[in-house]
Amino acid sequence: MKKFAAKVLSFVLSSALILSSFPVVGASAAVKSLTGVISSTNQDSIYLVNGGASNTADLTDFLLNSGSDFLFETKDHQMVSDEKIKEIAHVSGDRLVSLKVNKSNDTASLKLKSSSASGKEVISVLYEGSYTDDDGQDYTVTARENLTVYVYDKDQIVFGEYEADFASKKPGTGFSDFETFAQTANYTKTLGIYKAKPSADSALAVYEPADLTAATSGITDKNAYSFSVTGNDVHIPVADTASAFTRFPTATVGRAFSSETNRYTQDASTMNVSITVKKLVADGSTYKASTSSSDAYTLKTKIEKKTDAATLFPDSKVFTIKKTDGKTMLTGNANSGTSNVTDSEVIFPKGTTSVYVEEKTNVKKISGHVGNLQINGGKVGSIDIESGTVEVTDGTVGDIKTSGATATSGGESVLVSGGKTGNIDVTDVTLDSDSNVTVNAGTTGAIDAGGTVTVRANESDTPVVMGKITAQEIFLSSKESKITCAGLKSDADGSITLSGDSIGINAIDLDFRETSVYLGDDSDAFIGKIPAPANAKNGTIYTQHEDTSATVGGSVTVDTISLDTDTTLAFDGMVTADTISGDGTMKIAAGNLYVTGSASGVTLKLTDKTFAAGTTVFKAAANAVDADDFNTFGYTLAKTAGAATDTFKIASLSFAGLAINKDTSSIAKGCSETFTAAAYPAGTSLPDGGRIVWDIDGSNDIFELTSSGASATVKVTGFDPVFASENKATLTATLYDADGYEMDDYGTAQCTITALAEPTAVSDTNADLSVEKGSSYIMKVTSSSVPSVVAGTGGVFTVALYAKNGNEYFYKLTAVGPIGAATGIYLNGNKLFVATVKGYSFTSDTTMDLEVNGSYMFKITSAAAPTVTVGTPCFKLAFVSKSGNDYFYRITSAGASGSAAGIYVNGTRIFVATVKGNTFTSDTTMDLTVHGAYTFKITSATAPSVTVGTPCFKLAFVSKSGNDYYYKITSAGAADSAAGIYVNGTRIFVATVG
Secondary structure, three states: OOOOHHHHHHHHHHHHHHHHHHOEEEOOOOEEEEEEEEEEEEEEEEEEEEOOOOOOEEEHHHHOOOOOOOEEEOOOEEEEEEEEEEEEEEEEOOEEEEEEEEOEEEEEEEOOOOOOOOOOEEEEEEEEEEEEOOOOEEEEEEEEEEEEEEEOOOOOOOEEEEEOHHOOOOOOOOOOOOOOEEEEOOOOOEEEEEEEOOOOOOOEEEEEEEEEEEOOEEOOOOOOOOEEEEEEOOEEEOOOOOOOOEOOOEEOOOOOEEEEOEEEOOOOOOEEEEEEEEEEEEOOOOEEEEEOOHEEEEEEEEOEEEEEHHOOOOOOOEEEEEOOOOOOEEOOOOOOEEOOOOOOOOEOOOOOEEEEEEEOEEOOOOEEEEEEEEEEEEOOOOOOEEEEEEEEEEEEEEEEEEEOOOOOOOOOOEEEEEEEEEEEEEEEEEHHHHHHHEEEEEEOOOOOOEEEEEEEEEOOOOOEEEEEEEEEEEEEEEOOOOOOEEEEEEEEEEEEEEEEOHHHHHHHHOOOOOOOEEEEEOOOOOOEEOOOOOOOOOEEEEOOOOOOOOEEOOOEEEEEEEOOOOOEEEEOOEEEEEEEEOOOOOEEEOOOOEEEEEEEEEEEEEOOOOOOOEEEEEEEEOOOOOOOOOOOOOOEEEEOOOOOOOEEEEEEEOOOEEEEEOOOOEOOOOEEEEEEEEEOOOOOOOOOOOEEEEEEEOOOOEEEEEEOOEEEEEOOOOOOOOOOOHHHHEEEEEEEEEEOOOOOOOEEEEEEEEEOOOOOEEEOOOOOEEEEEEEEEEEEEEOOOOOOOOEEEOEEEEEEEEEEOOOOEEEEEEEEEOOEEOOOOOOOOEEEEEEEEOOOOOOOOOOEEEEOOOEEEEEEEEEEEOOOOEEOOOOEEEEEEEEEEEEEEEEEEOOOOOOEEEEEEEEEEEEEEEEEOOOOOOOOOOOOOEOOOEEEEEOOOOOOOOEEEOOOOEEEEEEEEEEEEOOOEEEEOOOOOOOEEEOOOOOEEEEOOO
């Protein structure tokens, strides 16, 4: 520590005493702005009624205080506080409301613009709140969310699903849309027909039952409504007297009523149904149904192909859907009879314990309460249930949506063990602990769950193919067959665990959550490649199990990288991490790592083929990492400190072990590949007496190894179609001393090999492309055997093998055809893309349209001689000169004033030139040879200006007739001398002395 001189110290102390007598004011950074998100809402629509005592509604209370679901966050899911509504904006629909904000208490209210206007408006609500980050920086956060506003007239009829507790419904909320009728005979449905009223102290909607009568006149209560229905198979008993009324009538569906049983004997037909409710108007001392269209409210609905199981089998709790005599039939365990449900929706009642769907059946939809729904085959168009669990073992199922309680607490909402399903959504299940999906085999669409999604590919002959998975906890294990997944997304702080060696994932999104990605678990390793997790700055990547060897593809920013003992994690892009720790090995290219916090224990191995002293290995925040925090492999580090960033470079190299020329390889049955091992790092040497010994860990029935010194050849002699794990092997190169002992102080090298049933080939180019004429394009094909790459059409592109590296084949495509010609490029007979010959790249010094009075010169810069043309003969084109890559051209007017032509380079128009000058025409526009004299005619509204470019011709005016002017040129120069003949500055032809 530095010491102060006594004089300086006394000054500091006295200053401190003076300052202590003043109030202390802390310094603070300016508040910054930030855009957030509304992750969930209490309400997404509001219902208002005009004509009441108040024309406003407390929007703050309705949206922010009416429940616990409202969630305002930053984009990386940090909670925003002090939420308030700042503004609204019209999005679509009628313009019904405005916003009034009381700034004294930050309360926002919606105000109806009119006391009589009704309709629907979508508005955007702008929210504002506060957030302070870990560094103490304050932010004002804004986010927007749409709100649908419905405005009813006072006493307007509202149709919806019937709710017995409608009177206690929260003011301002609405009803679920009216469900269509099932066609099952004697199916009943209570009609939700309500009357909208404004609240006593606001415009928020409340509801009363509508008093209905089938009468149309002589009605005694002016507040009642006249009711009617169209649709022969829907029967709705409503009082038809003038003074008796019905509330919430019950409809019964069916045909052929039996007076003996008091029931309908036939199912209804599918048909449209209209329910109309009319206001009443005065008719003397009574009231009648209004004939005004504005006083009528109509619900248009349908009888659809739906079967109500409770109506058919009222005592049953177990149901079966099976194929009988070519029809899909429904049965119940406690009632006799069957019902044809082919291509129908089937609705199951509360209390159902199980539903079995057998093979070869066909239903449109399954809904209601199913208990345990087991689908063992057949076709189900979709599933949308209010409670229960879905199990799919076979068949084809459309989208699956579950809500309510599962059949077993803590179990799965959906279990898929085979077949094919659409998207699966279990986010509305009552408890997140039950919002789980398990997939063991088969194909699914996207999966959304509030709990856990577990995928175990346990069936050796059934791969799992899936859409995007969104959940808090995700577990994928490719134990016996391959898993292919469109993507993984974390929707809460949780984990993603991968194990096995046959998992293919297109994308991983941690969504800024504190989520851990586990590669391997306690019992199984993960071997393979994953895409770099996006939005991972708060996440962690862990490797577990000693045999785990994984690669992260692409650049990533992550909070923590933790590598368990003997695990290996490679990165092929840039990595930014706060903490790197563990006892495993991290592989990365030199210069691709930045550490912001700390590092300890991890062995850092470079993937570069060559590196030398002075090469930058990684960088770190100042004072965050020391040179010995990483264990190095084949090199030592030297630290160069900086003000903000420290740089770590290679100080020296030393032999560390062996390296094989490839980390992974795929070899087809009947094919082989040769591998080489060398000293690592490159440029070092094996220790004296050291020799390389090869070994392969895999099935002897599939893999065959031969080796000699630093090279080894692996041949694939078989393929296991049942167990995918049998088609994997690990090739290892180990260093031994002259006495035959393993030199275990040095690293071994390994390559993972996969046996294929057939040769495969993968191209790095699959999208259409264009190549300049005369230029080439290099494409890479990775193949287990020599691939066939050809062009479909000859004479457009030539295709030639350019280079080979292991199983990577490089082909050169050269554009040789005419500009615009195209051909398909085929790999092993399959078209990959279309290649088109394009014109040469060029630049022009003239790109704007212009007028030319005489002639104009322009420059084209091109690596190859361009093709320049003129669109019409009103200009003549001439090549002037070339200087390097610059080509100069001249256009000369040859047409009437005002005529125009496009100037084209390689088929592309670069500008339009217009002839400037008085309008005229010439009877001579082609160059010619003159023996003696030649007379030509110019037609012009005014006397033209005619000149000769050189004195090899003499010009004379001959005569005039109307607008025709005649001129004569006479040879005056040597033979073959030439001159341009110009009219109004425009050259019209060139004359040569004959």
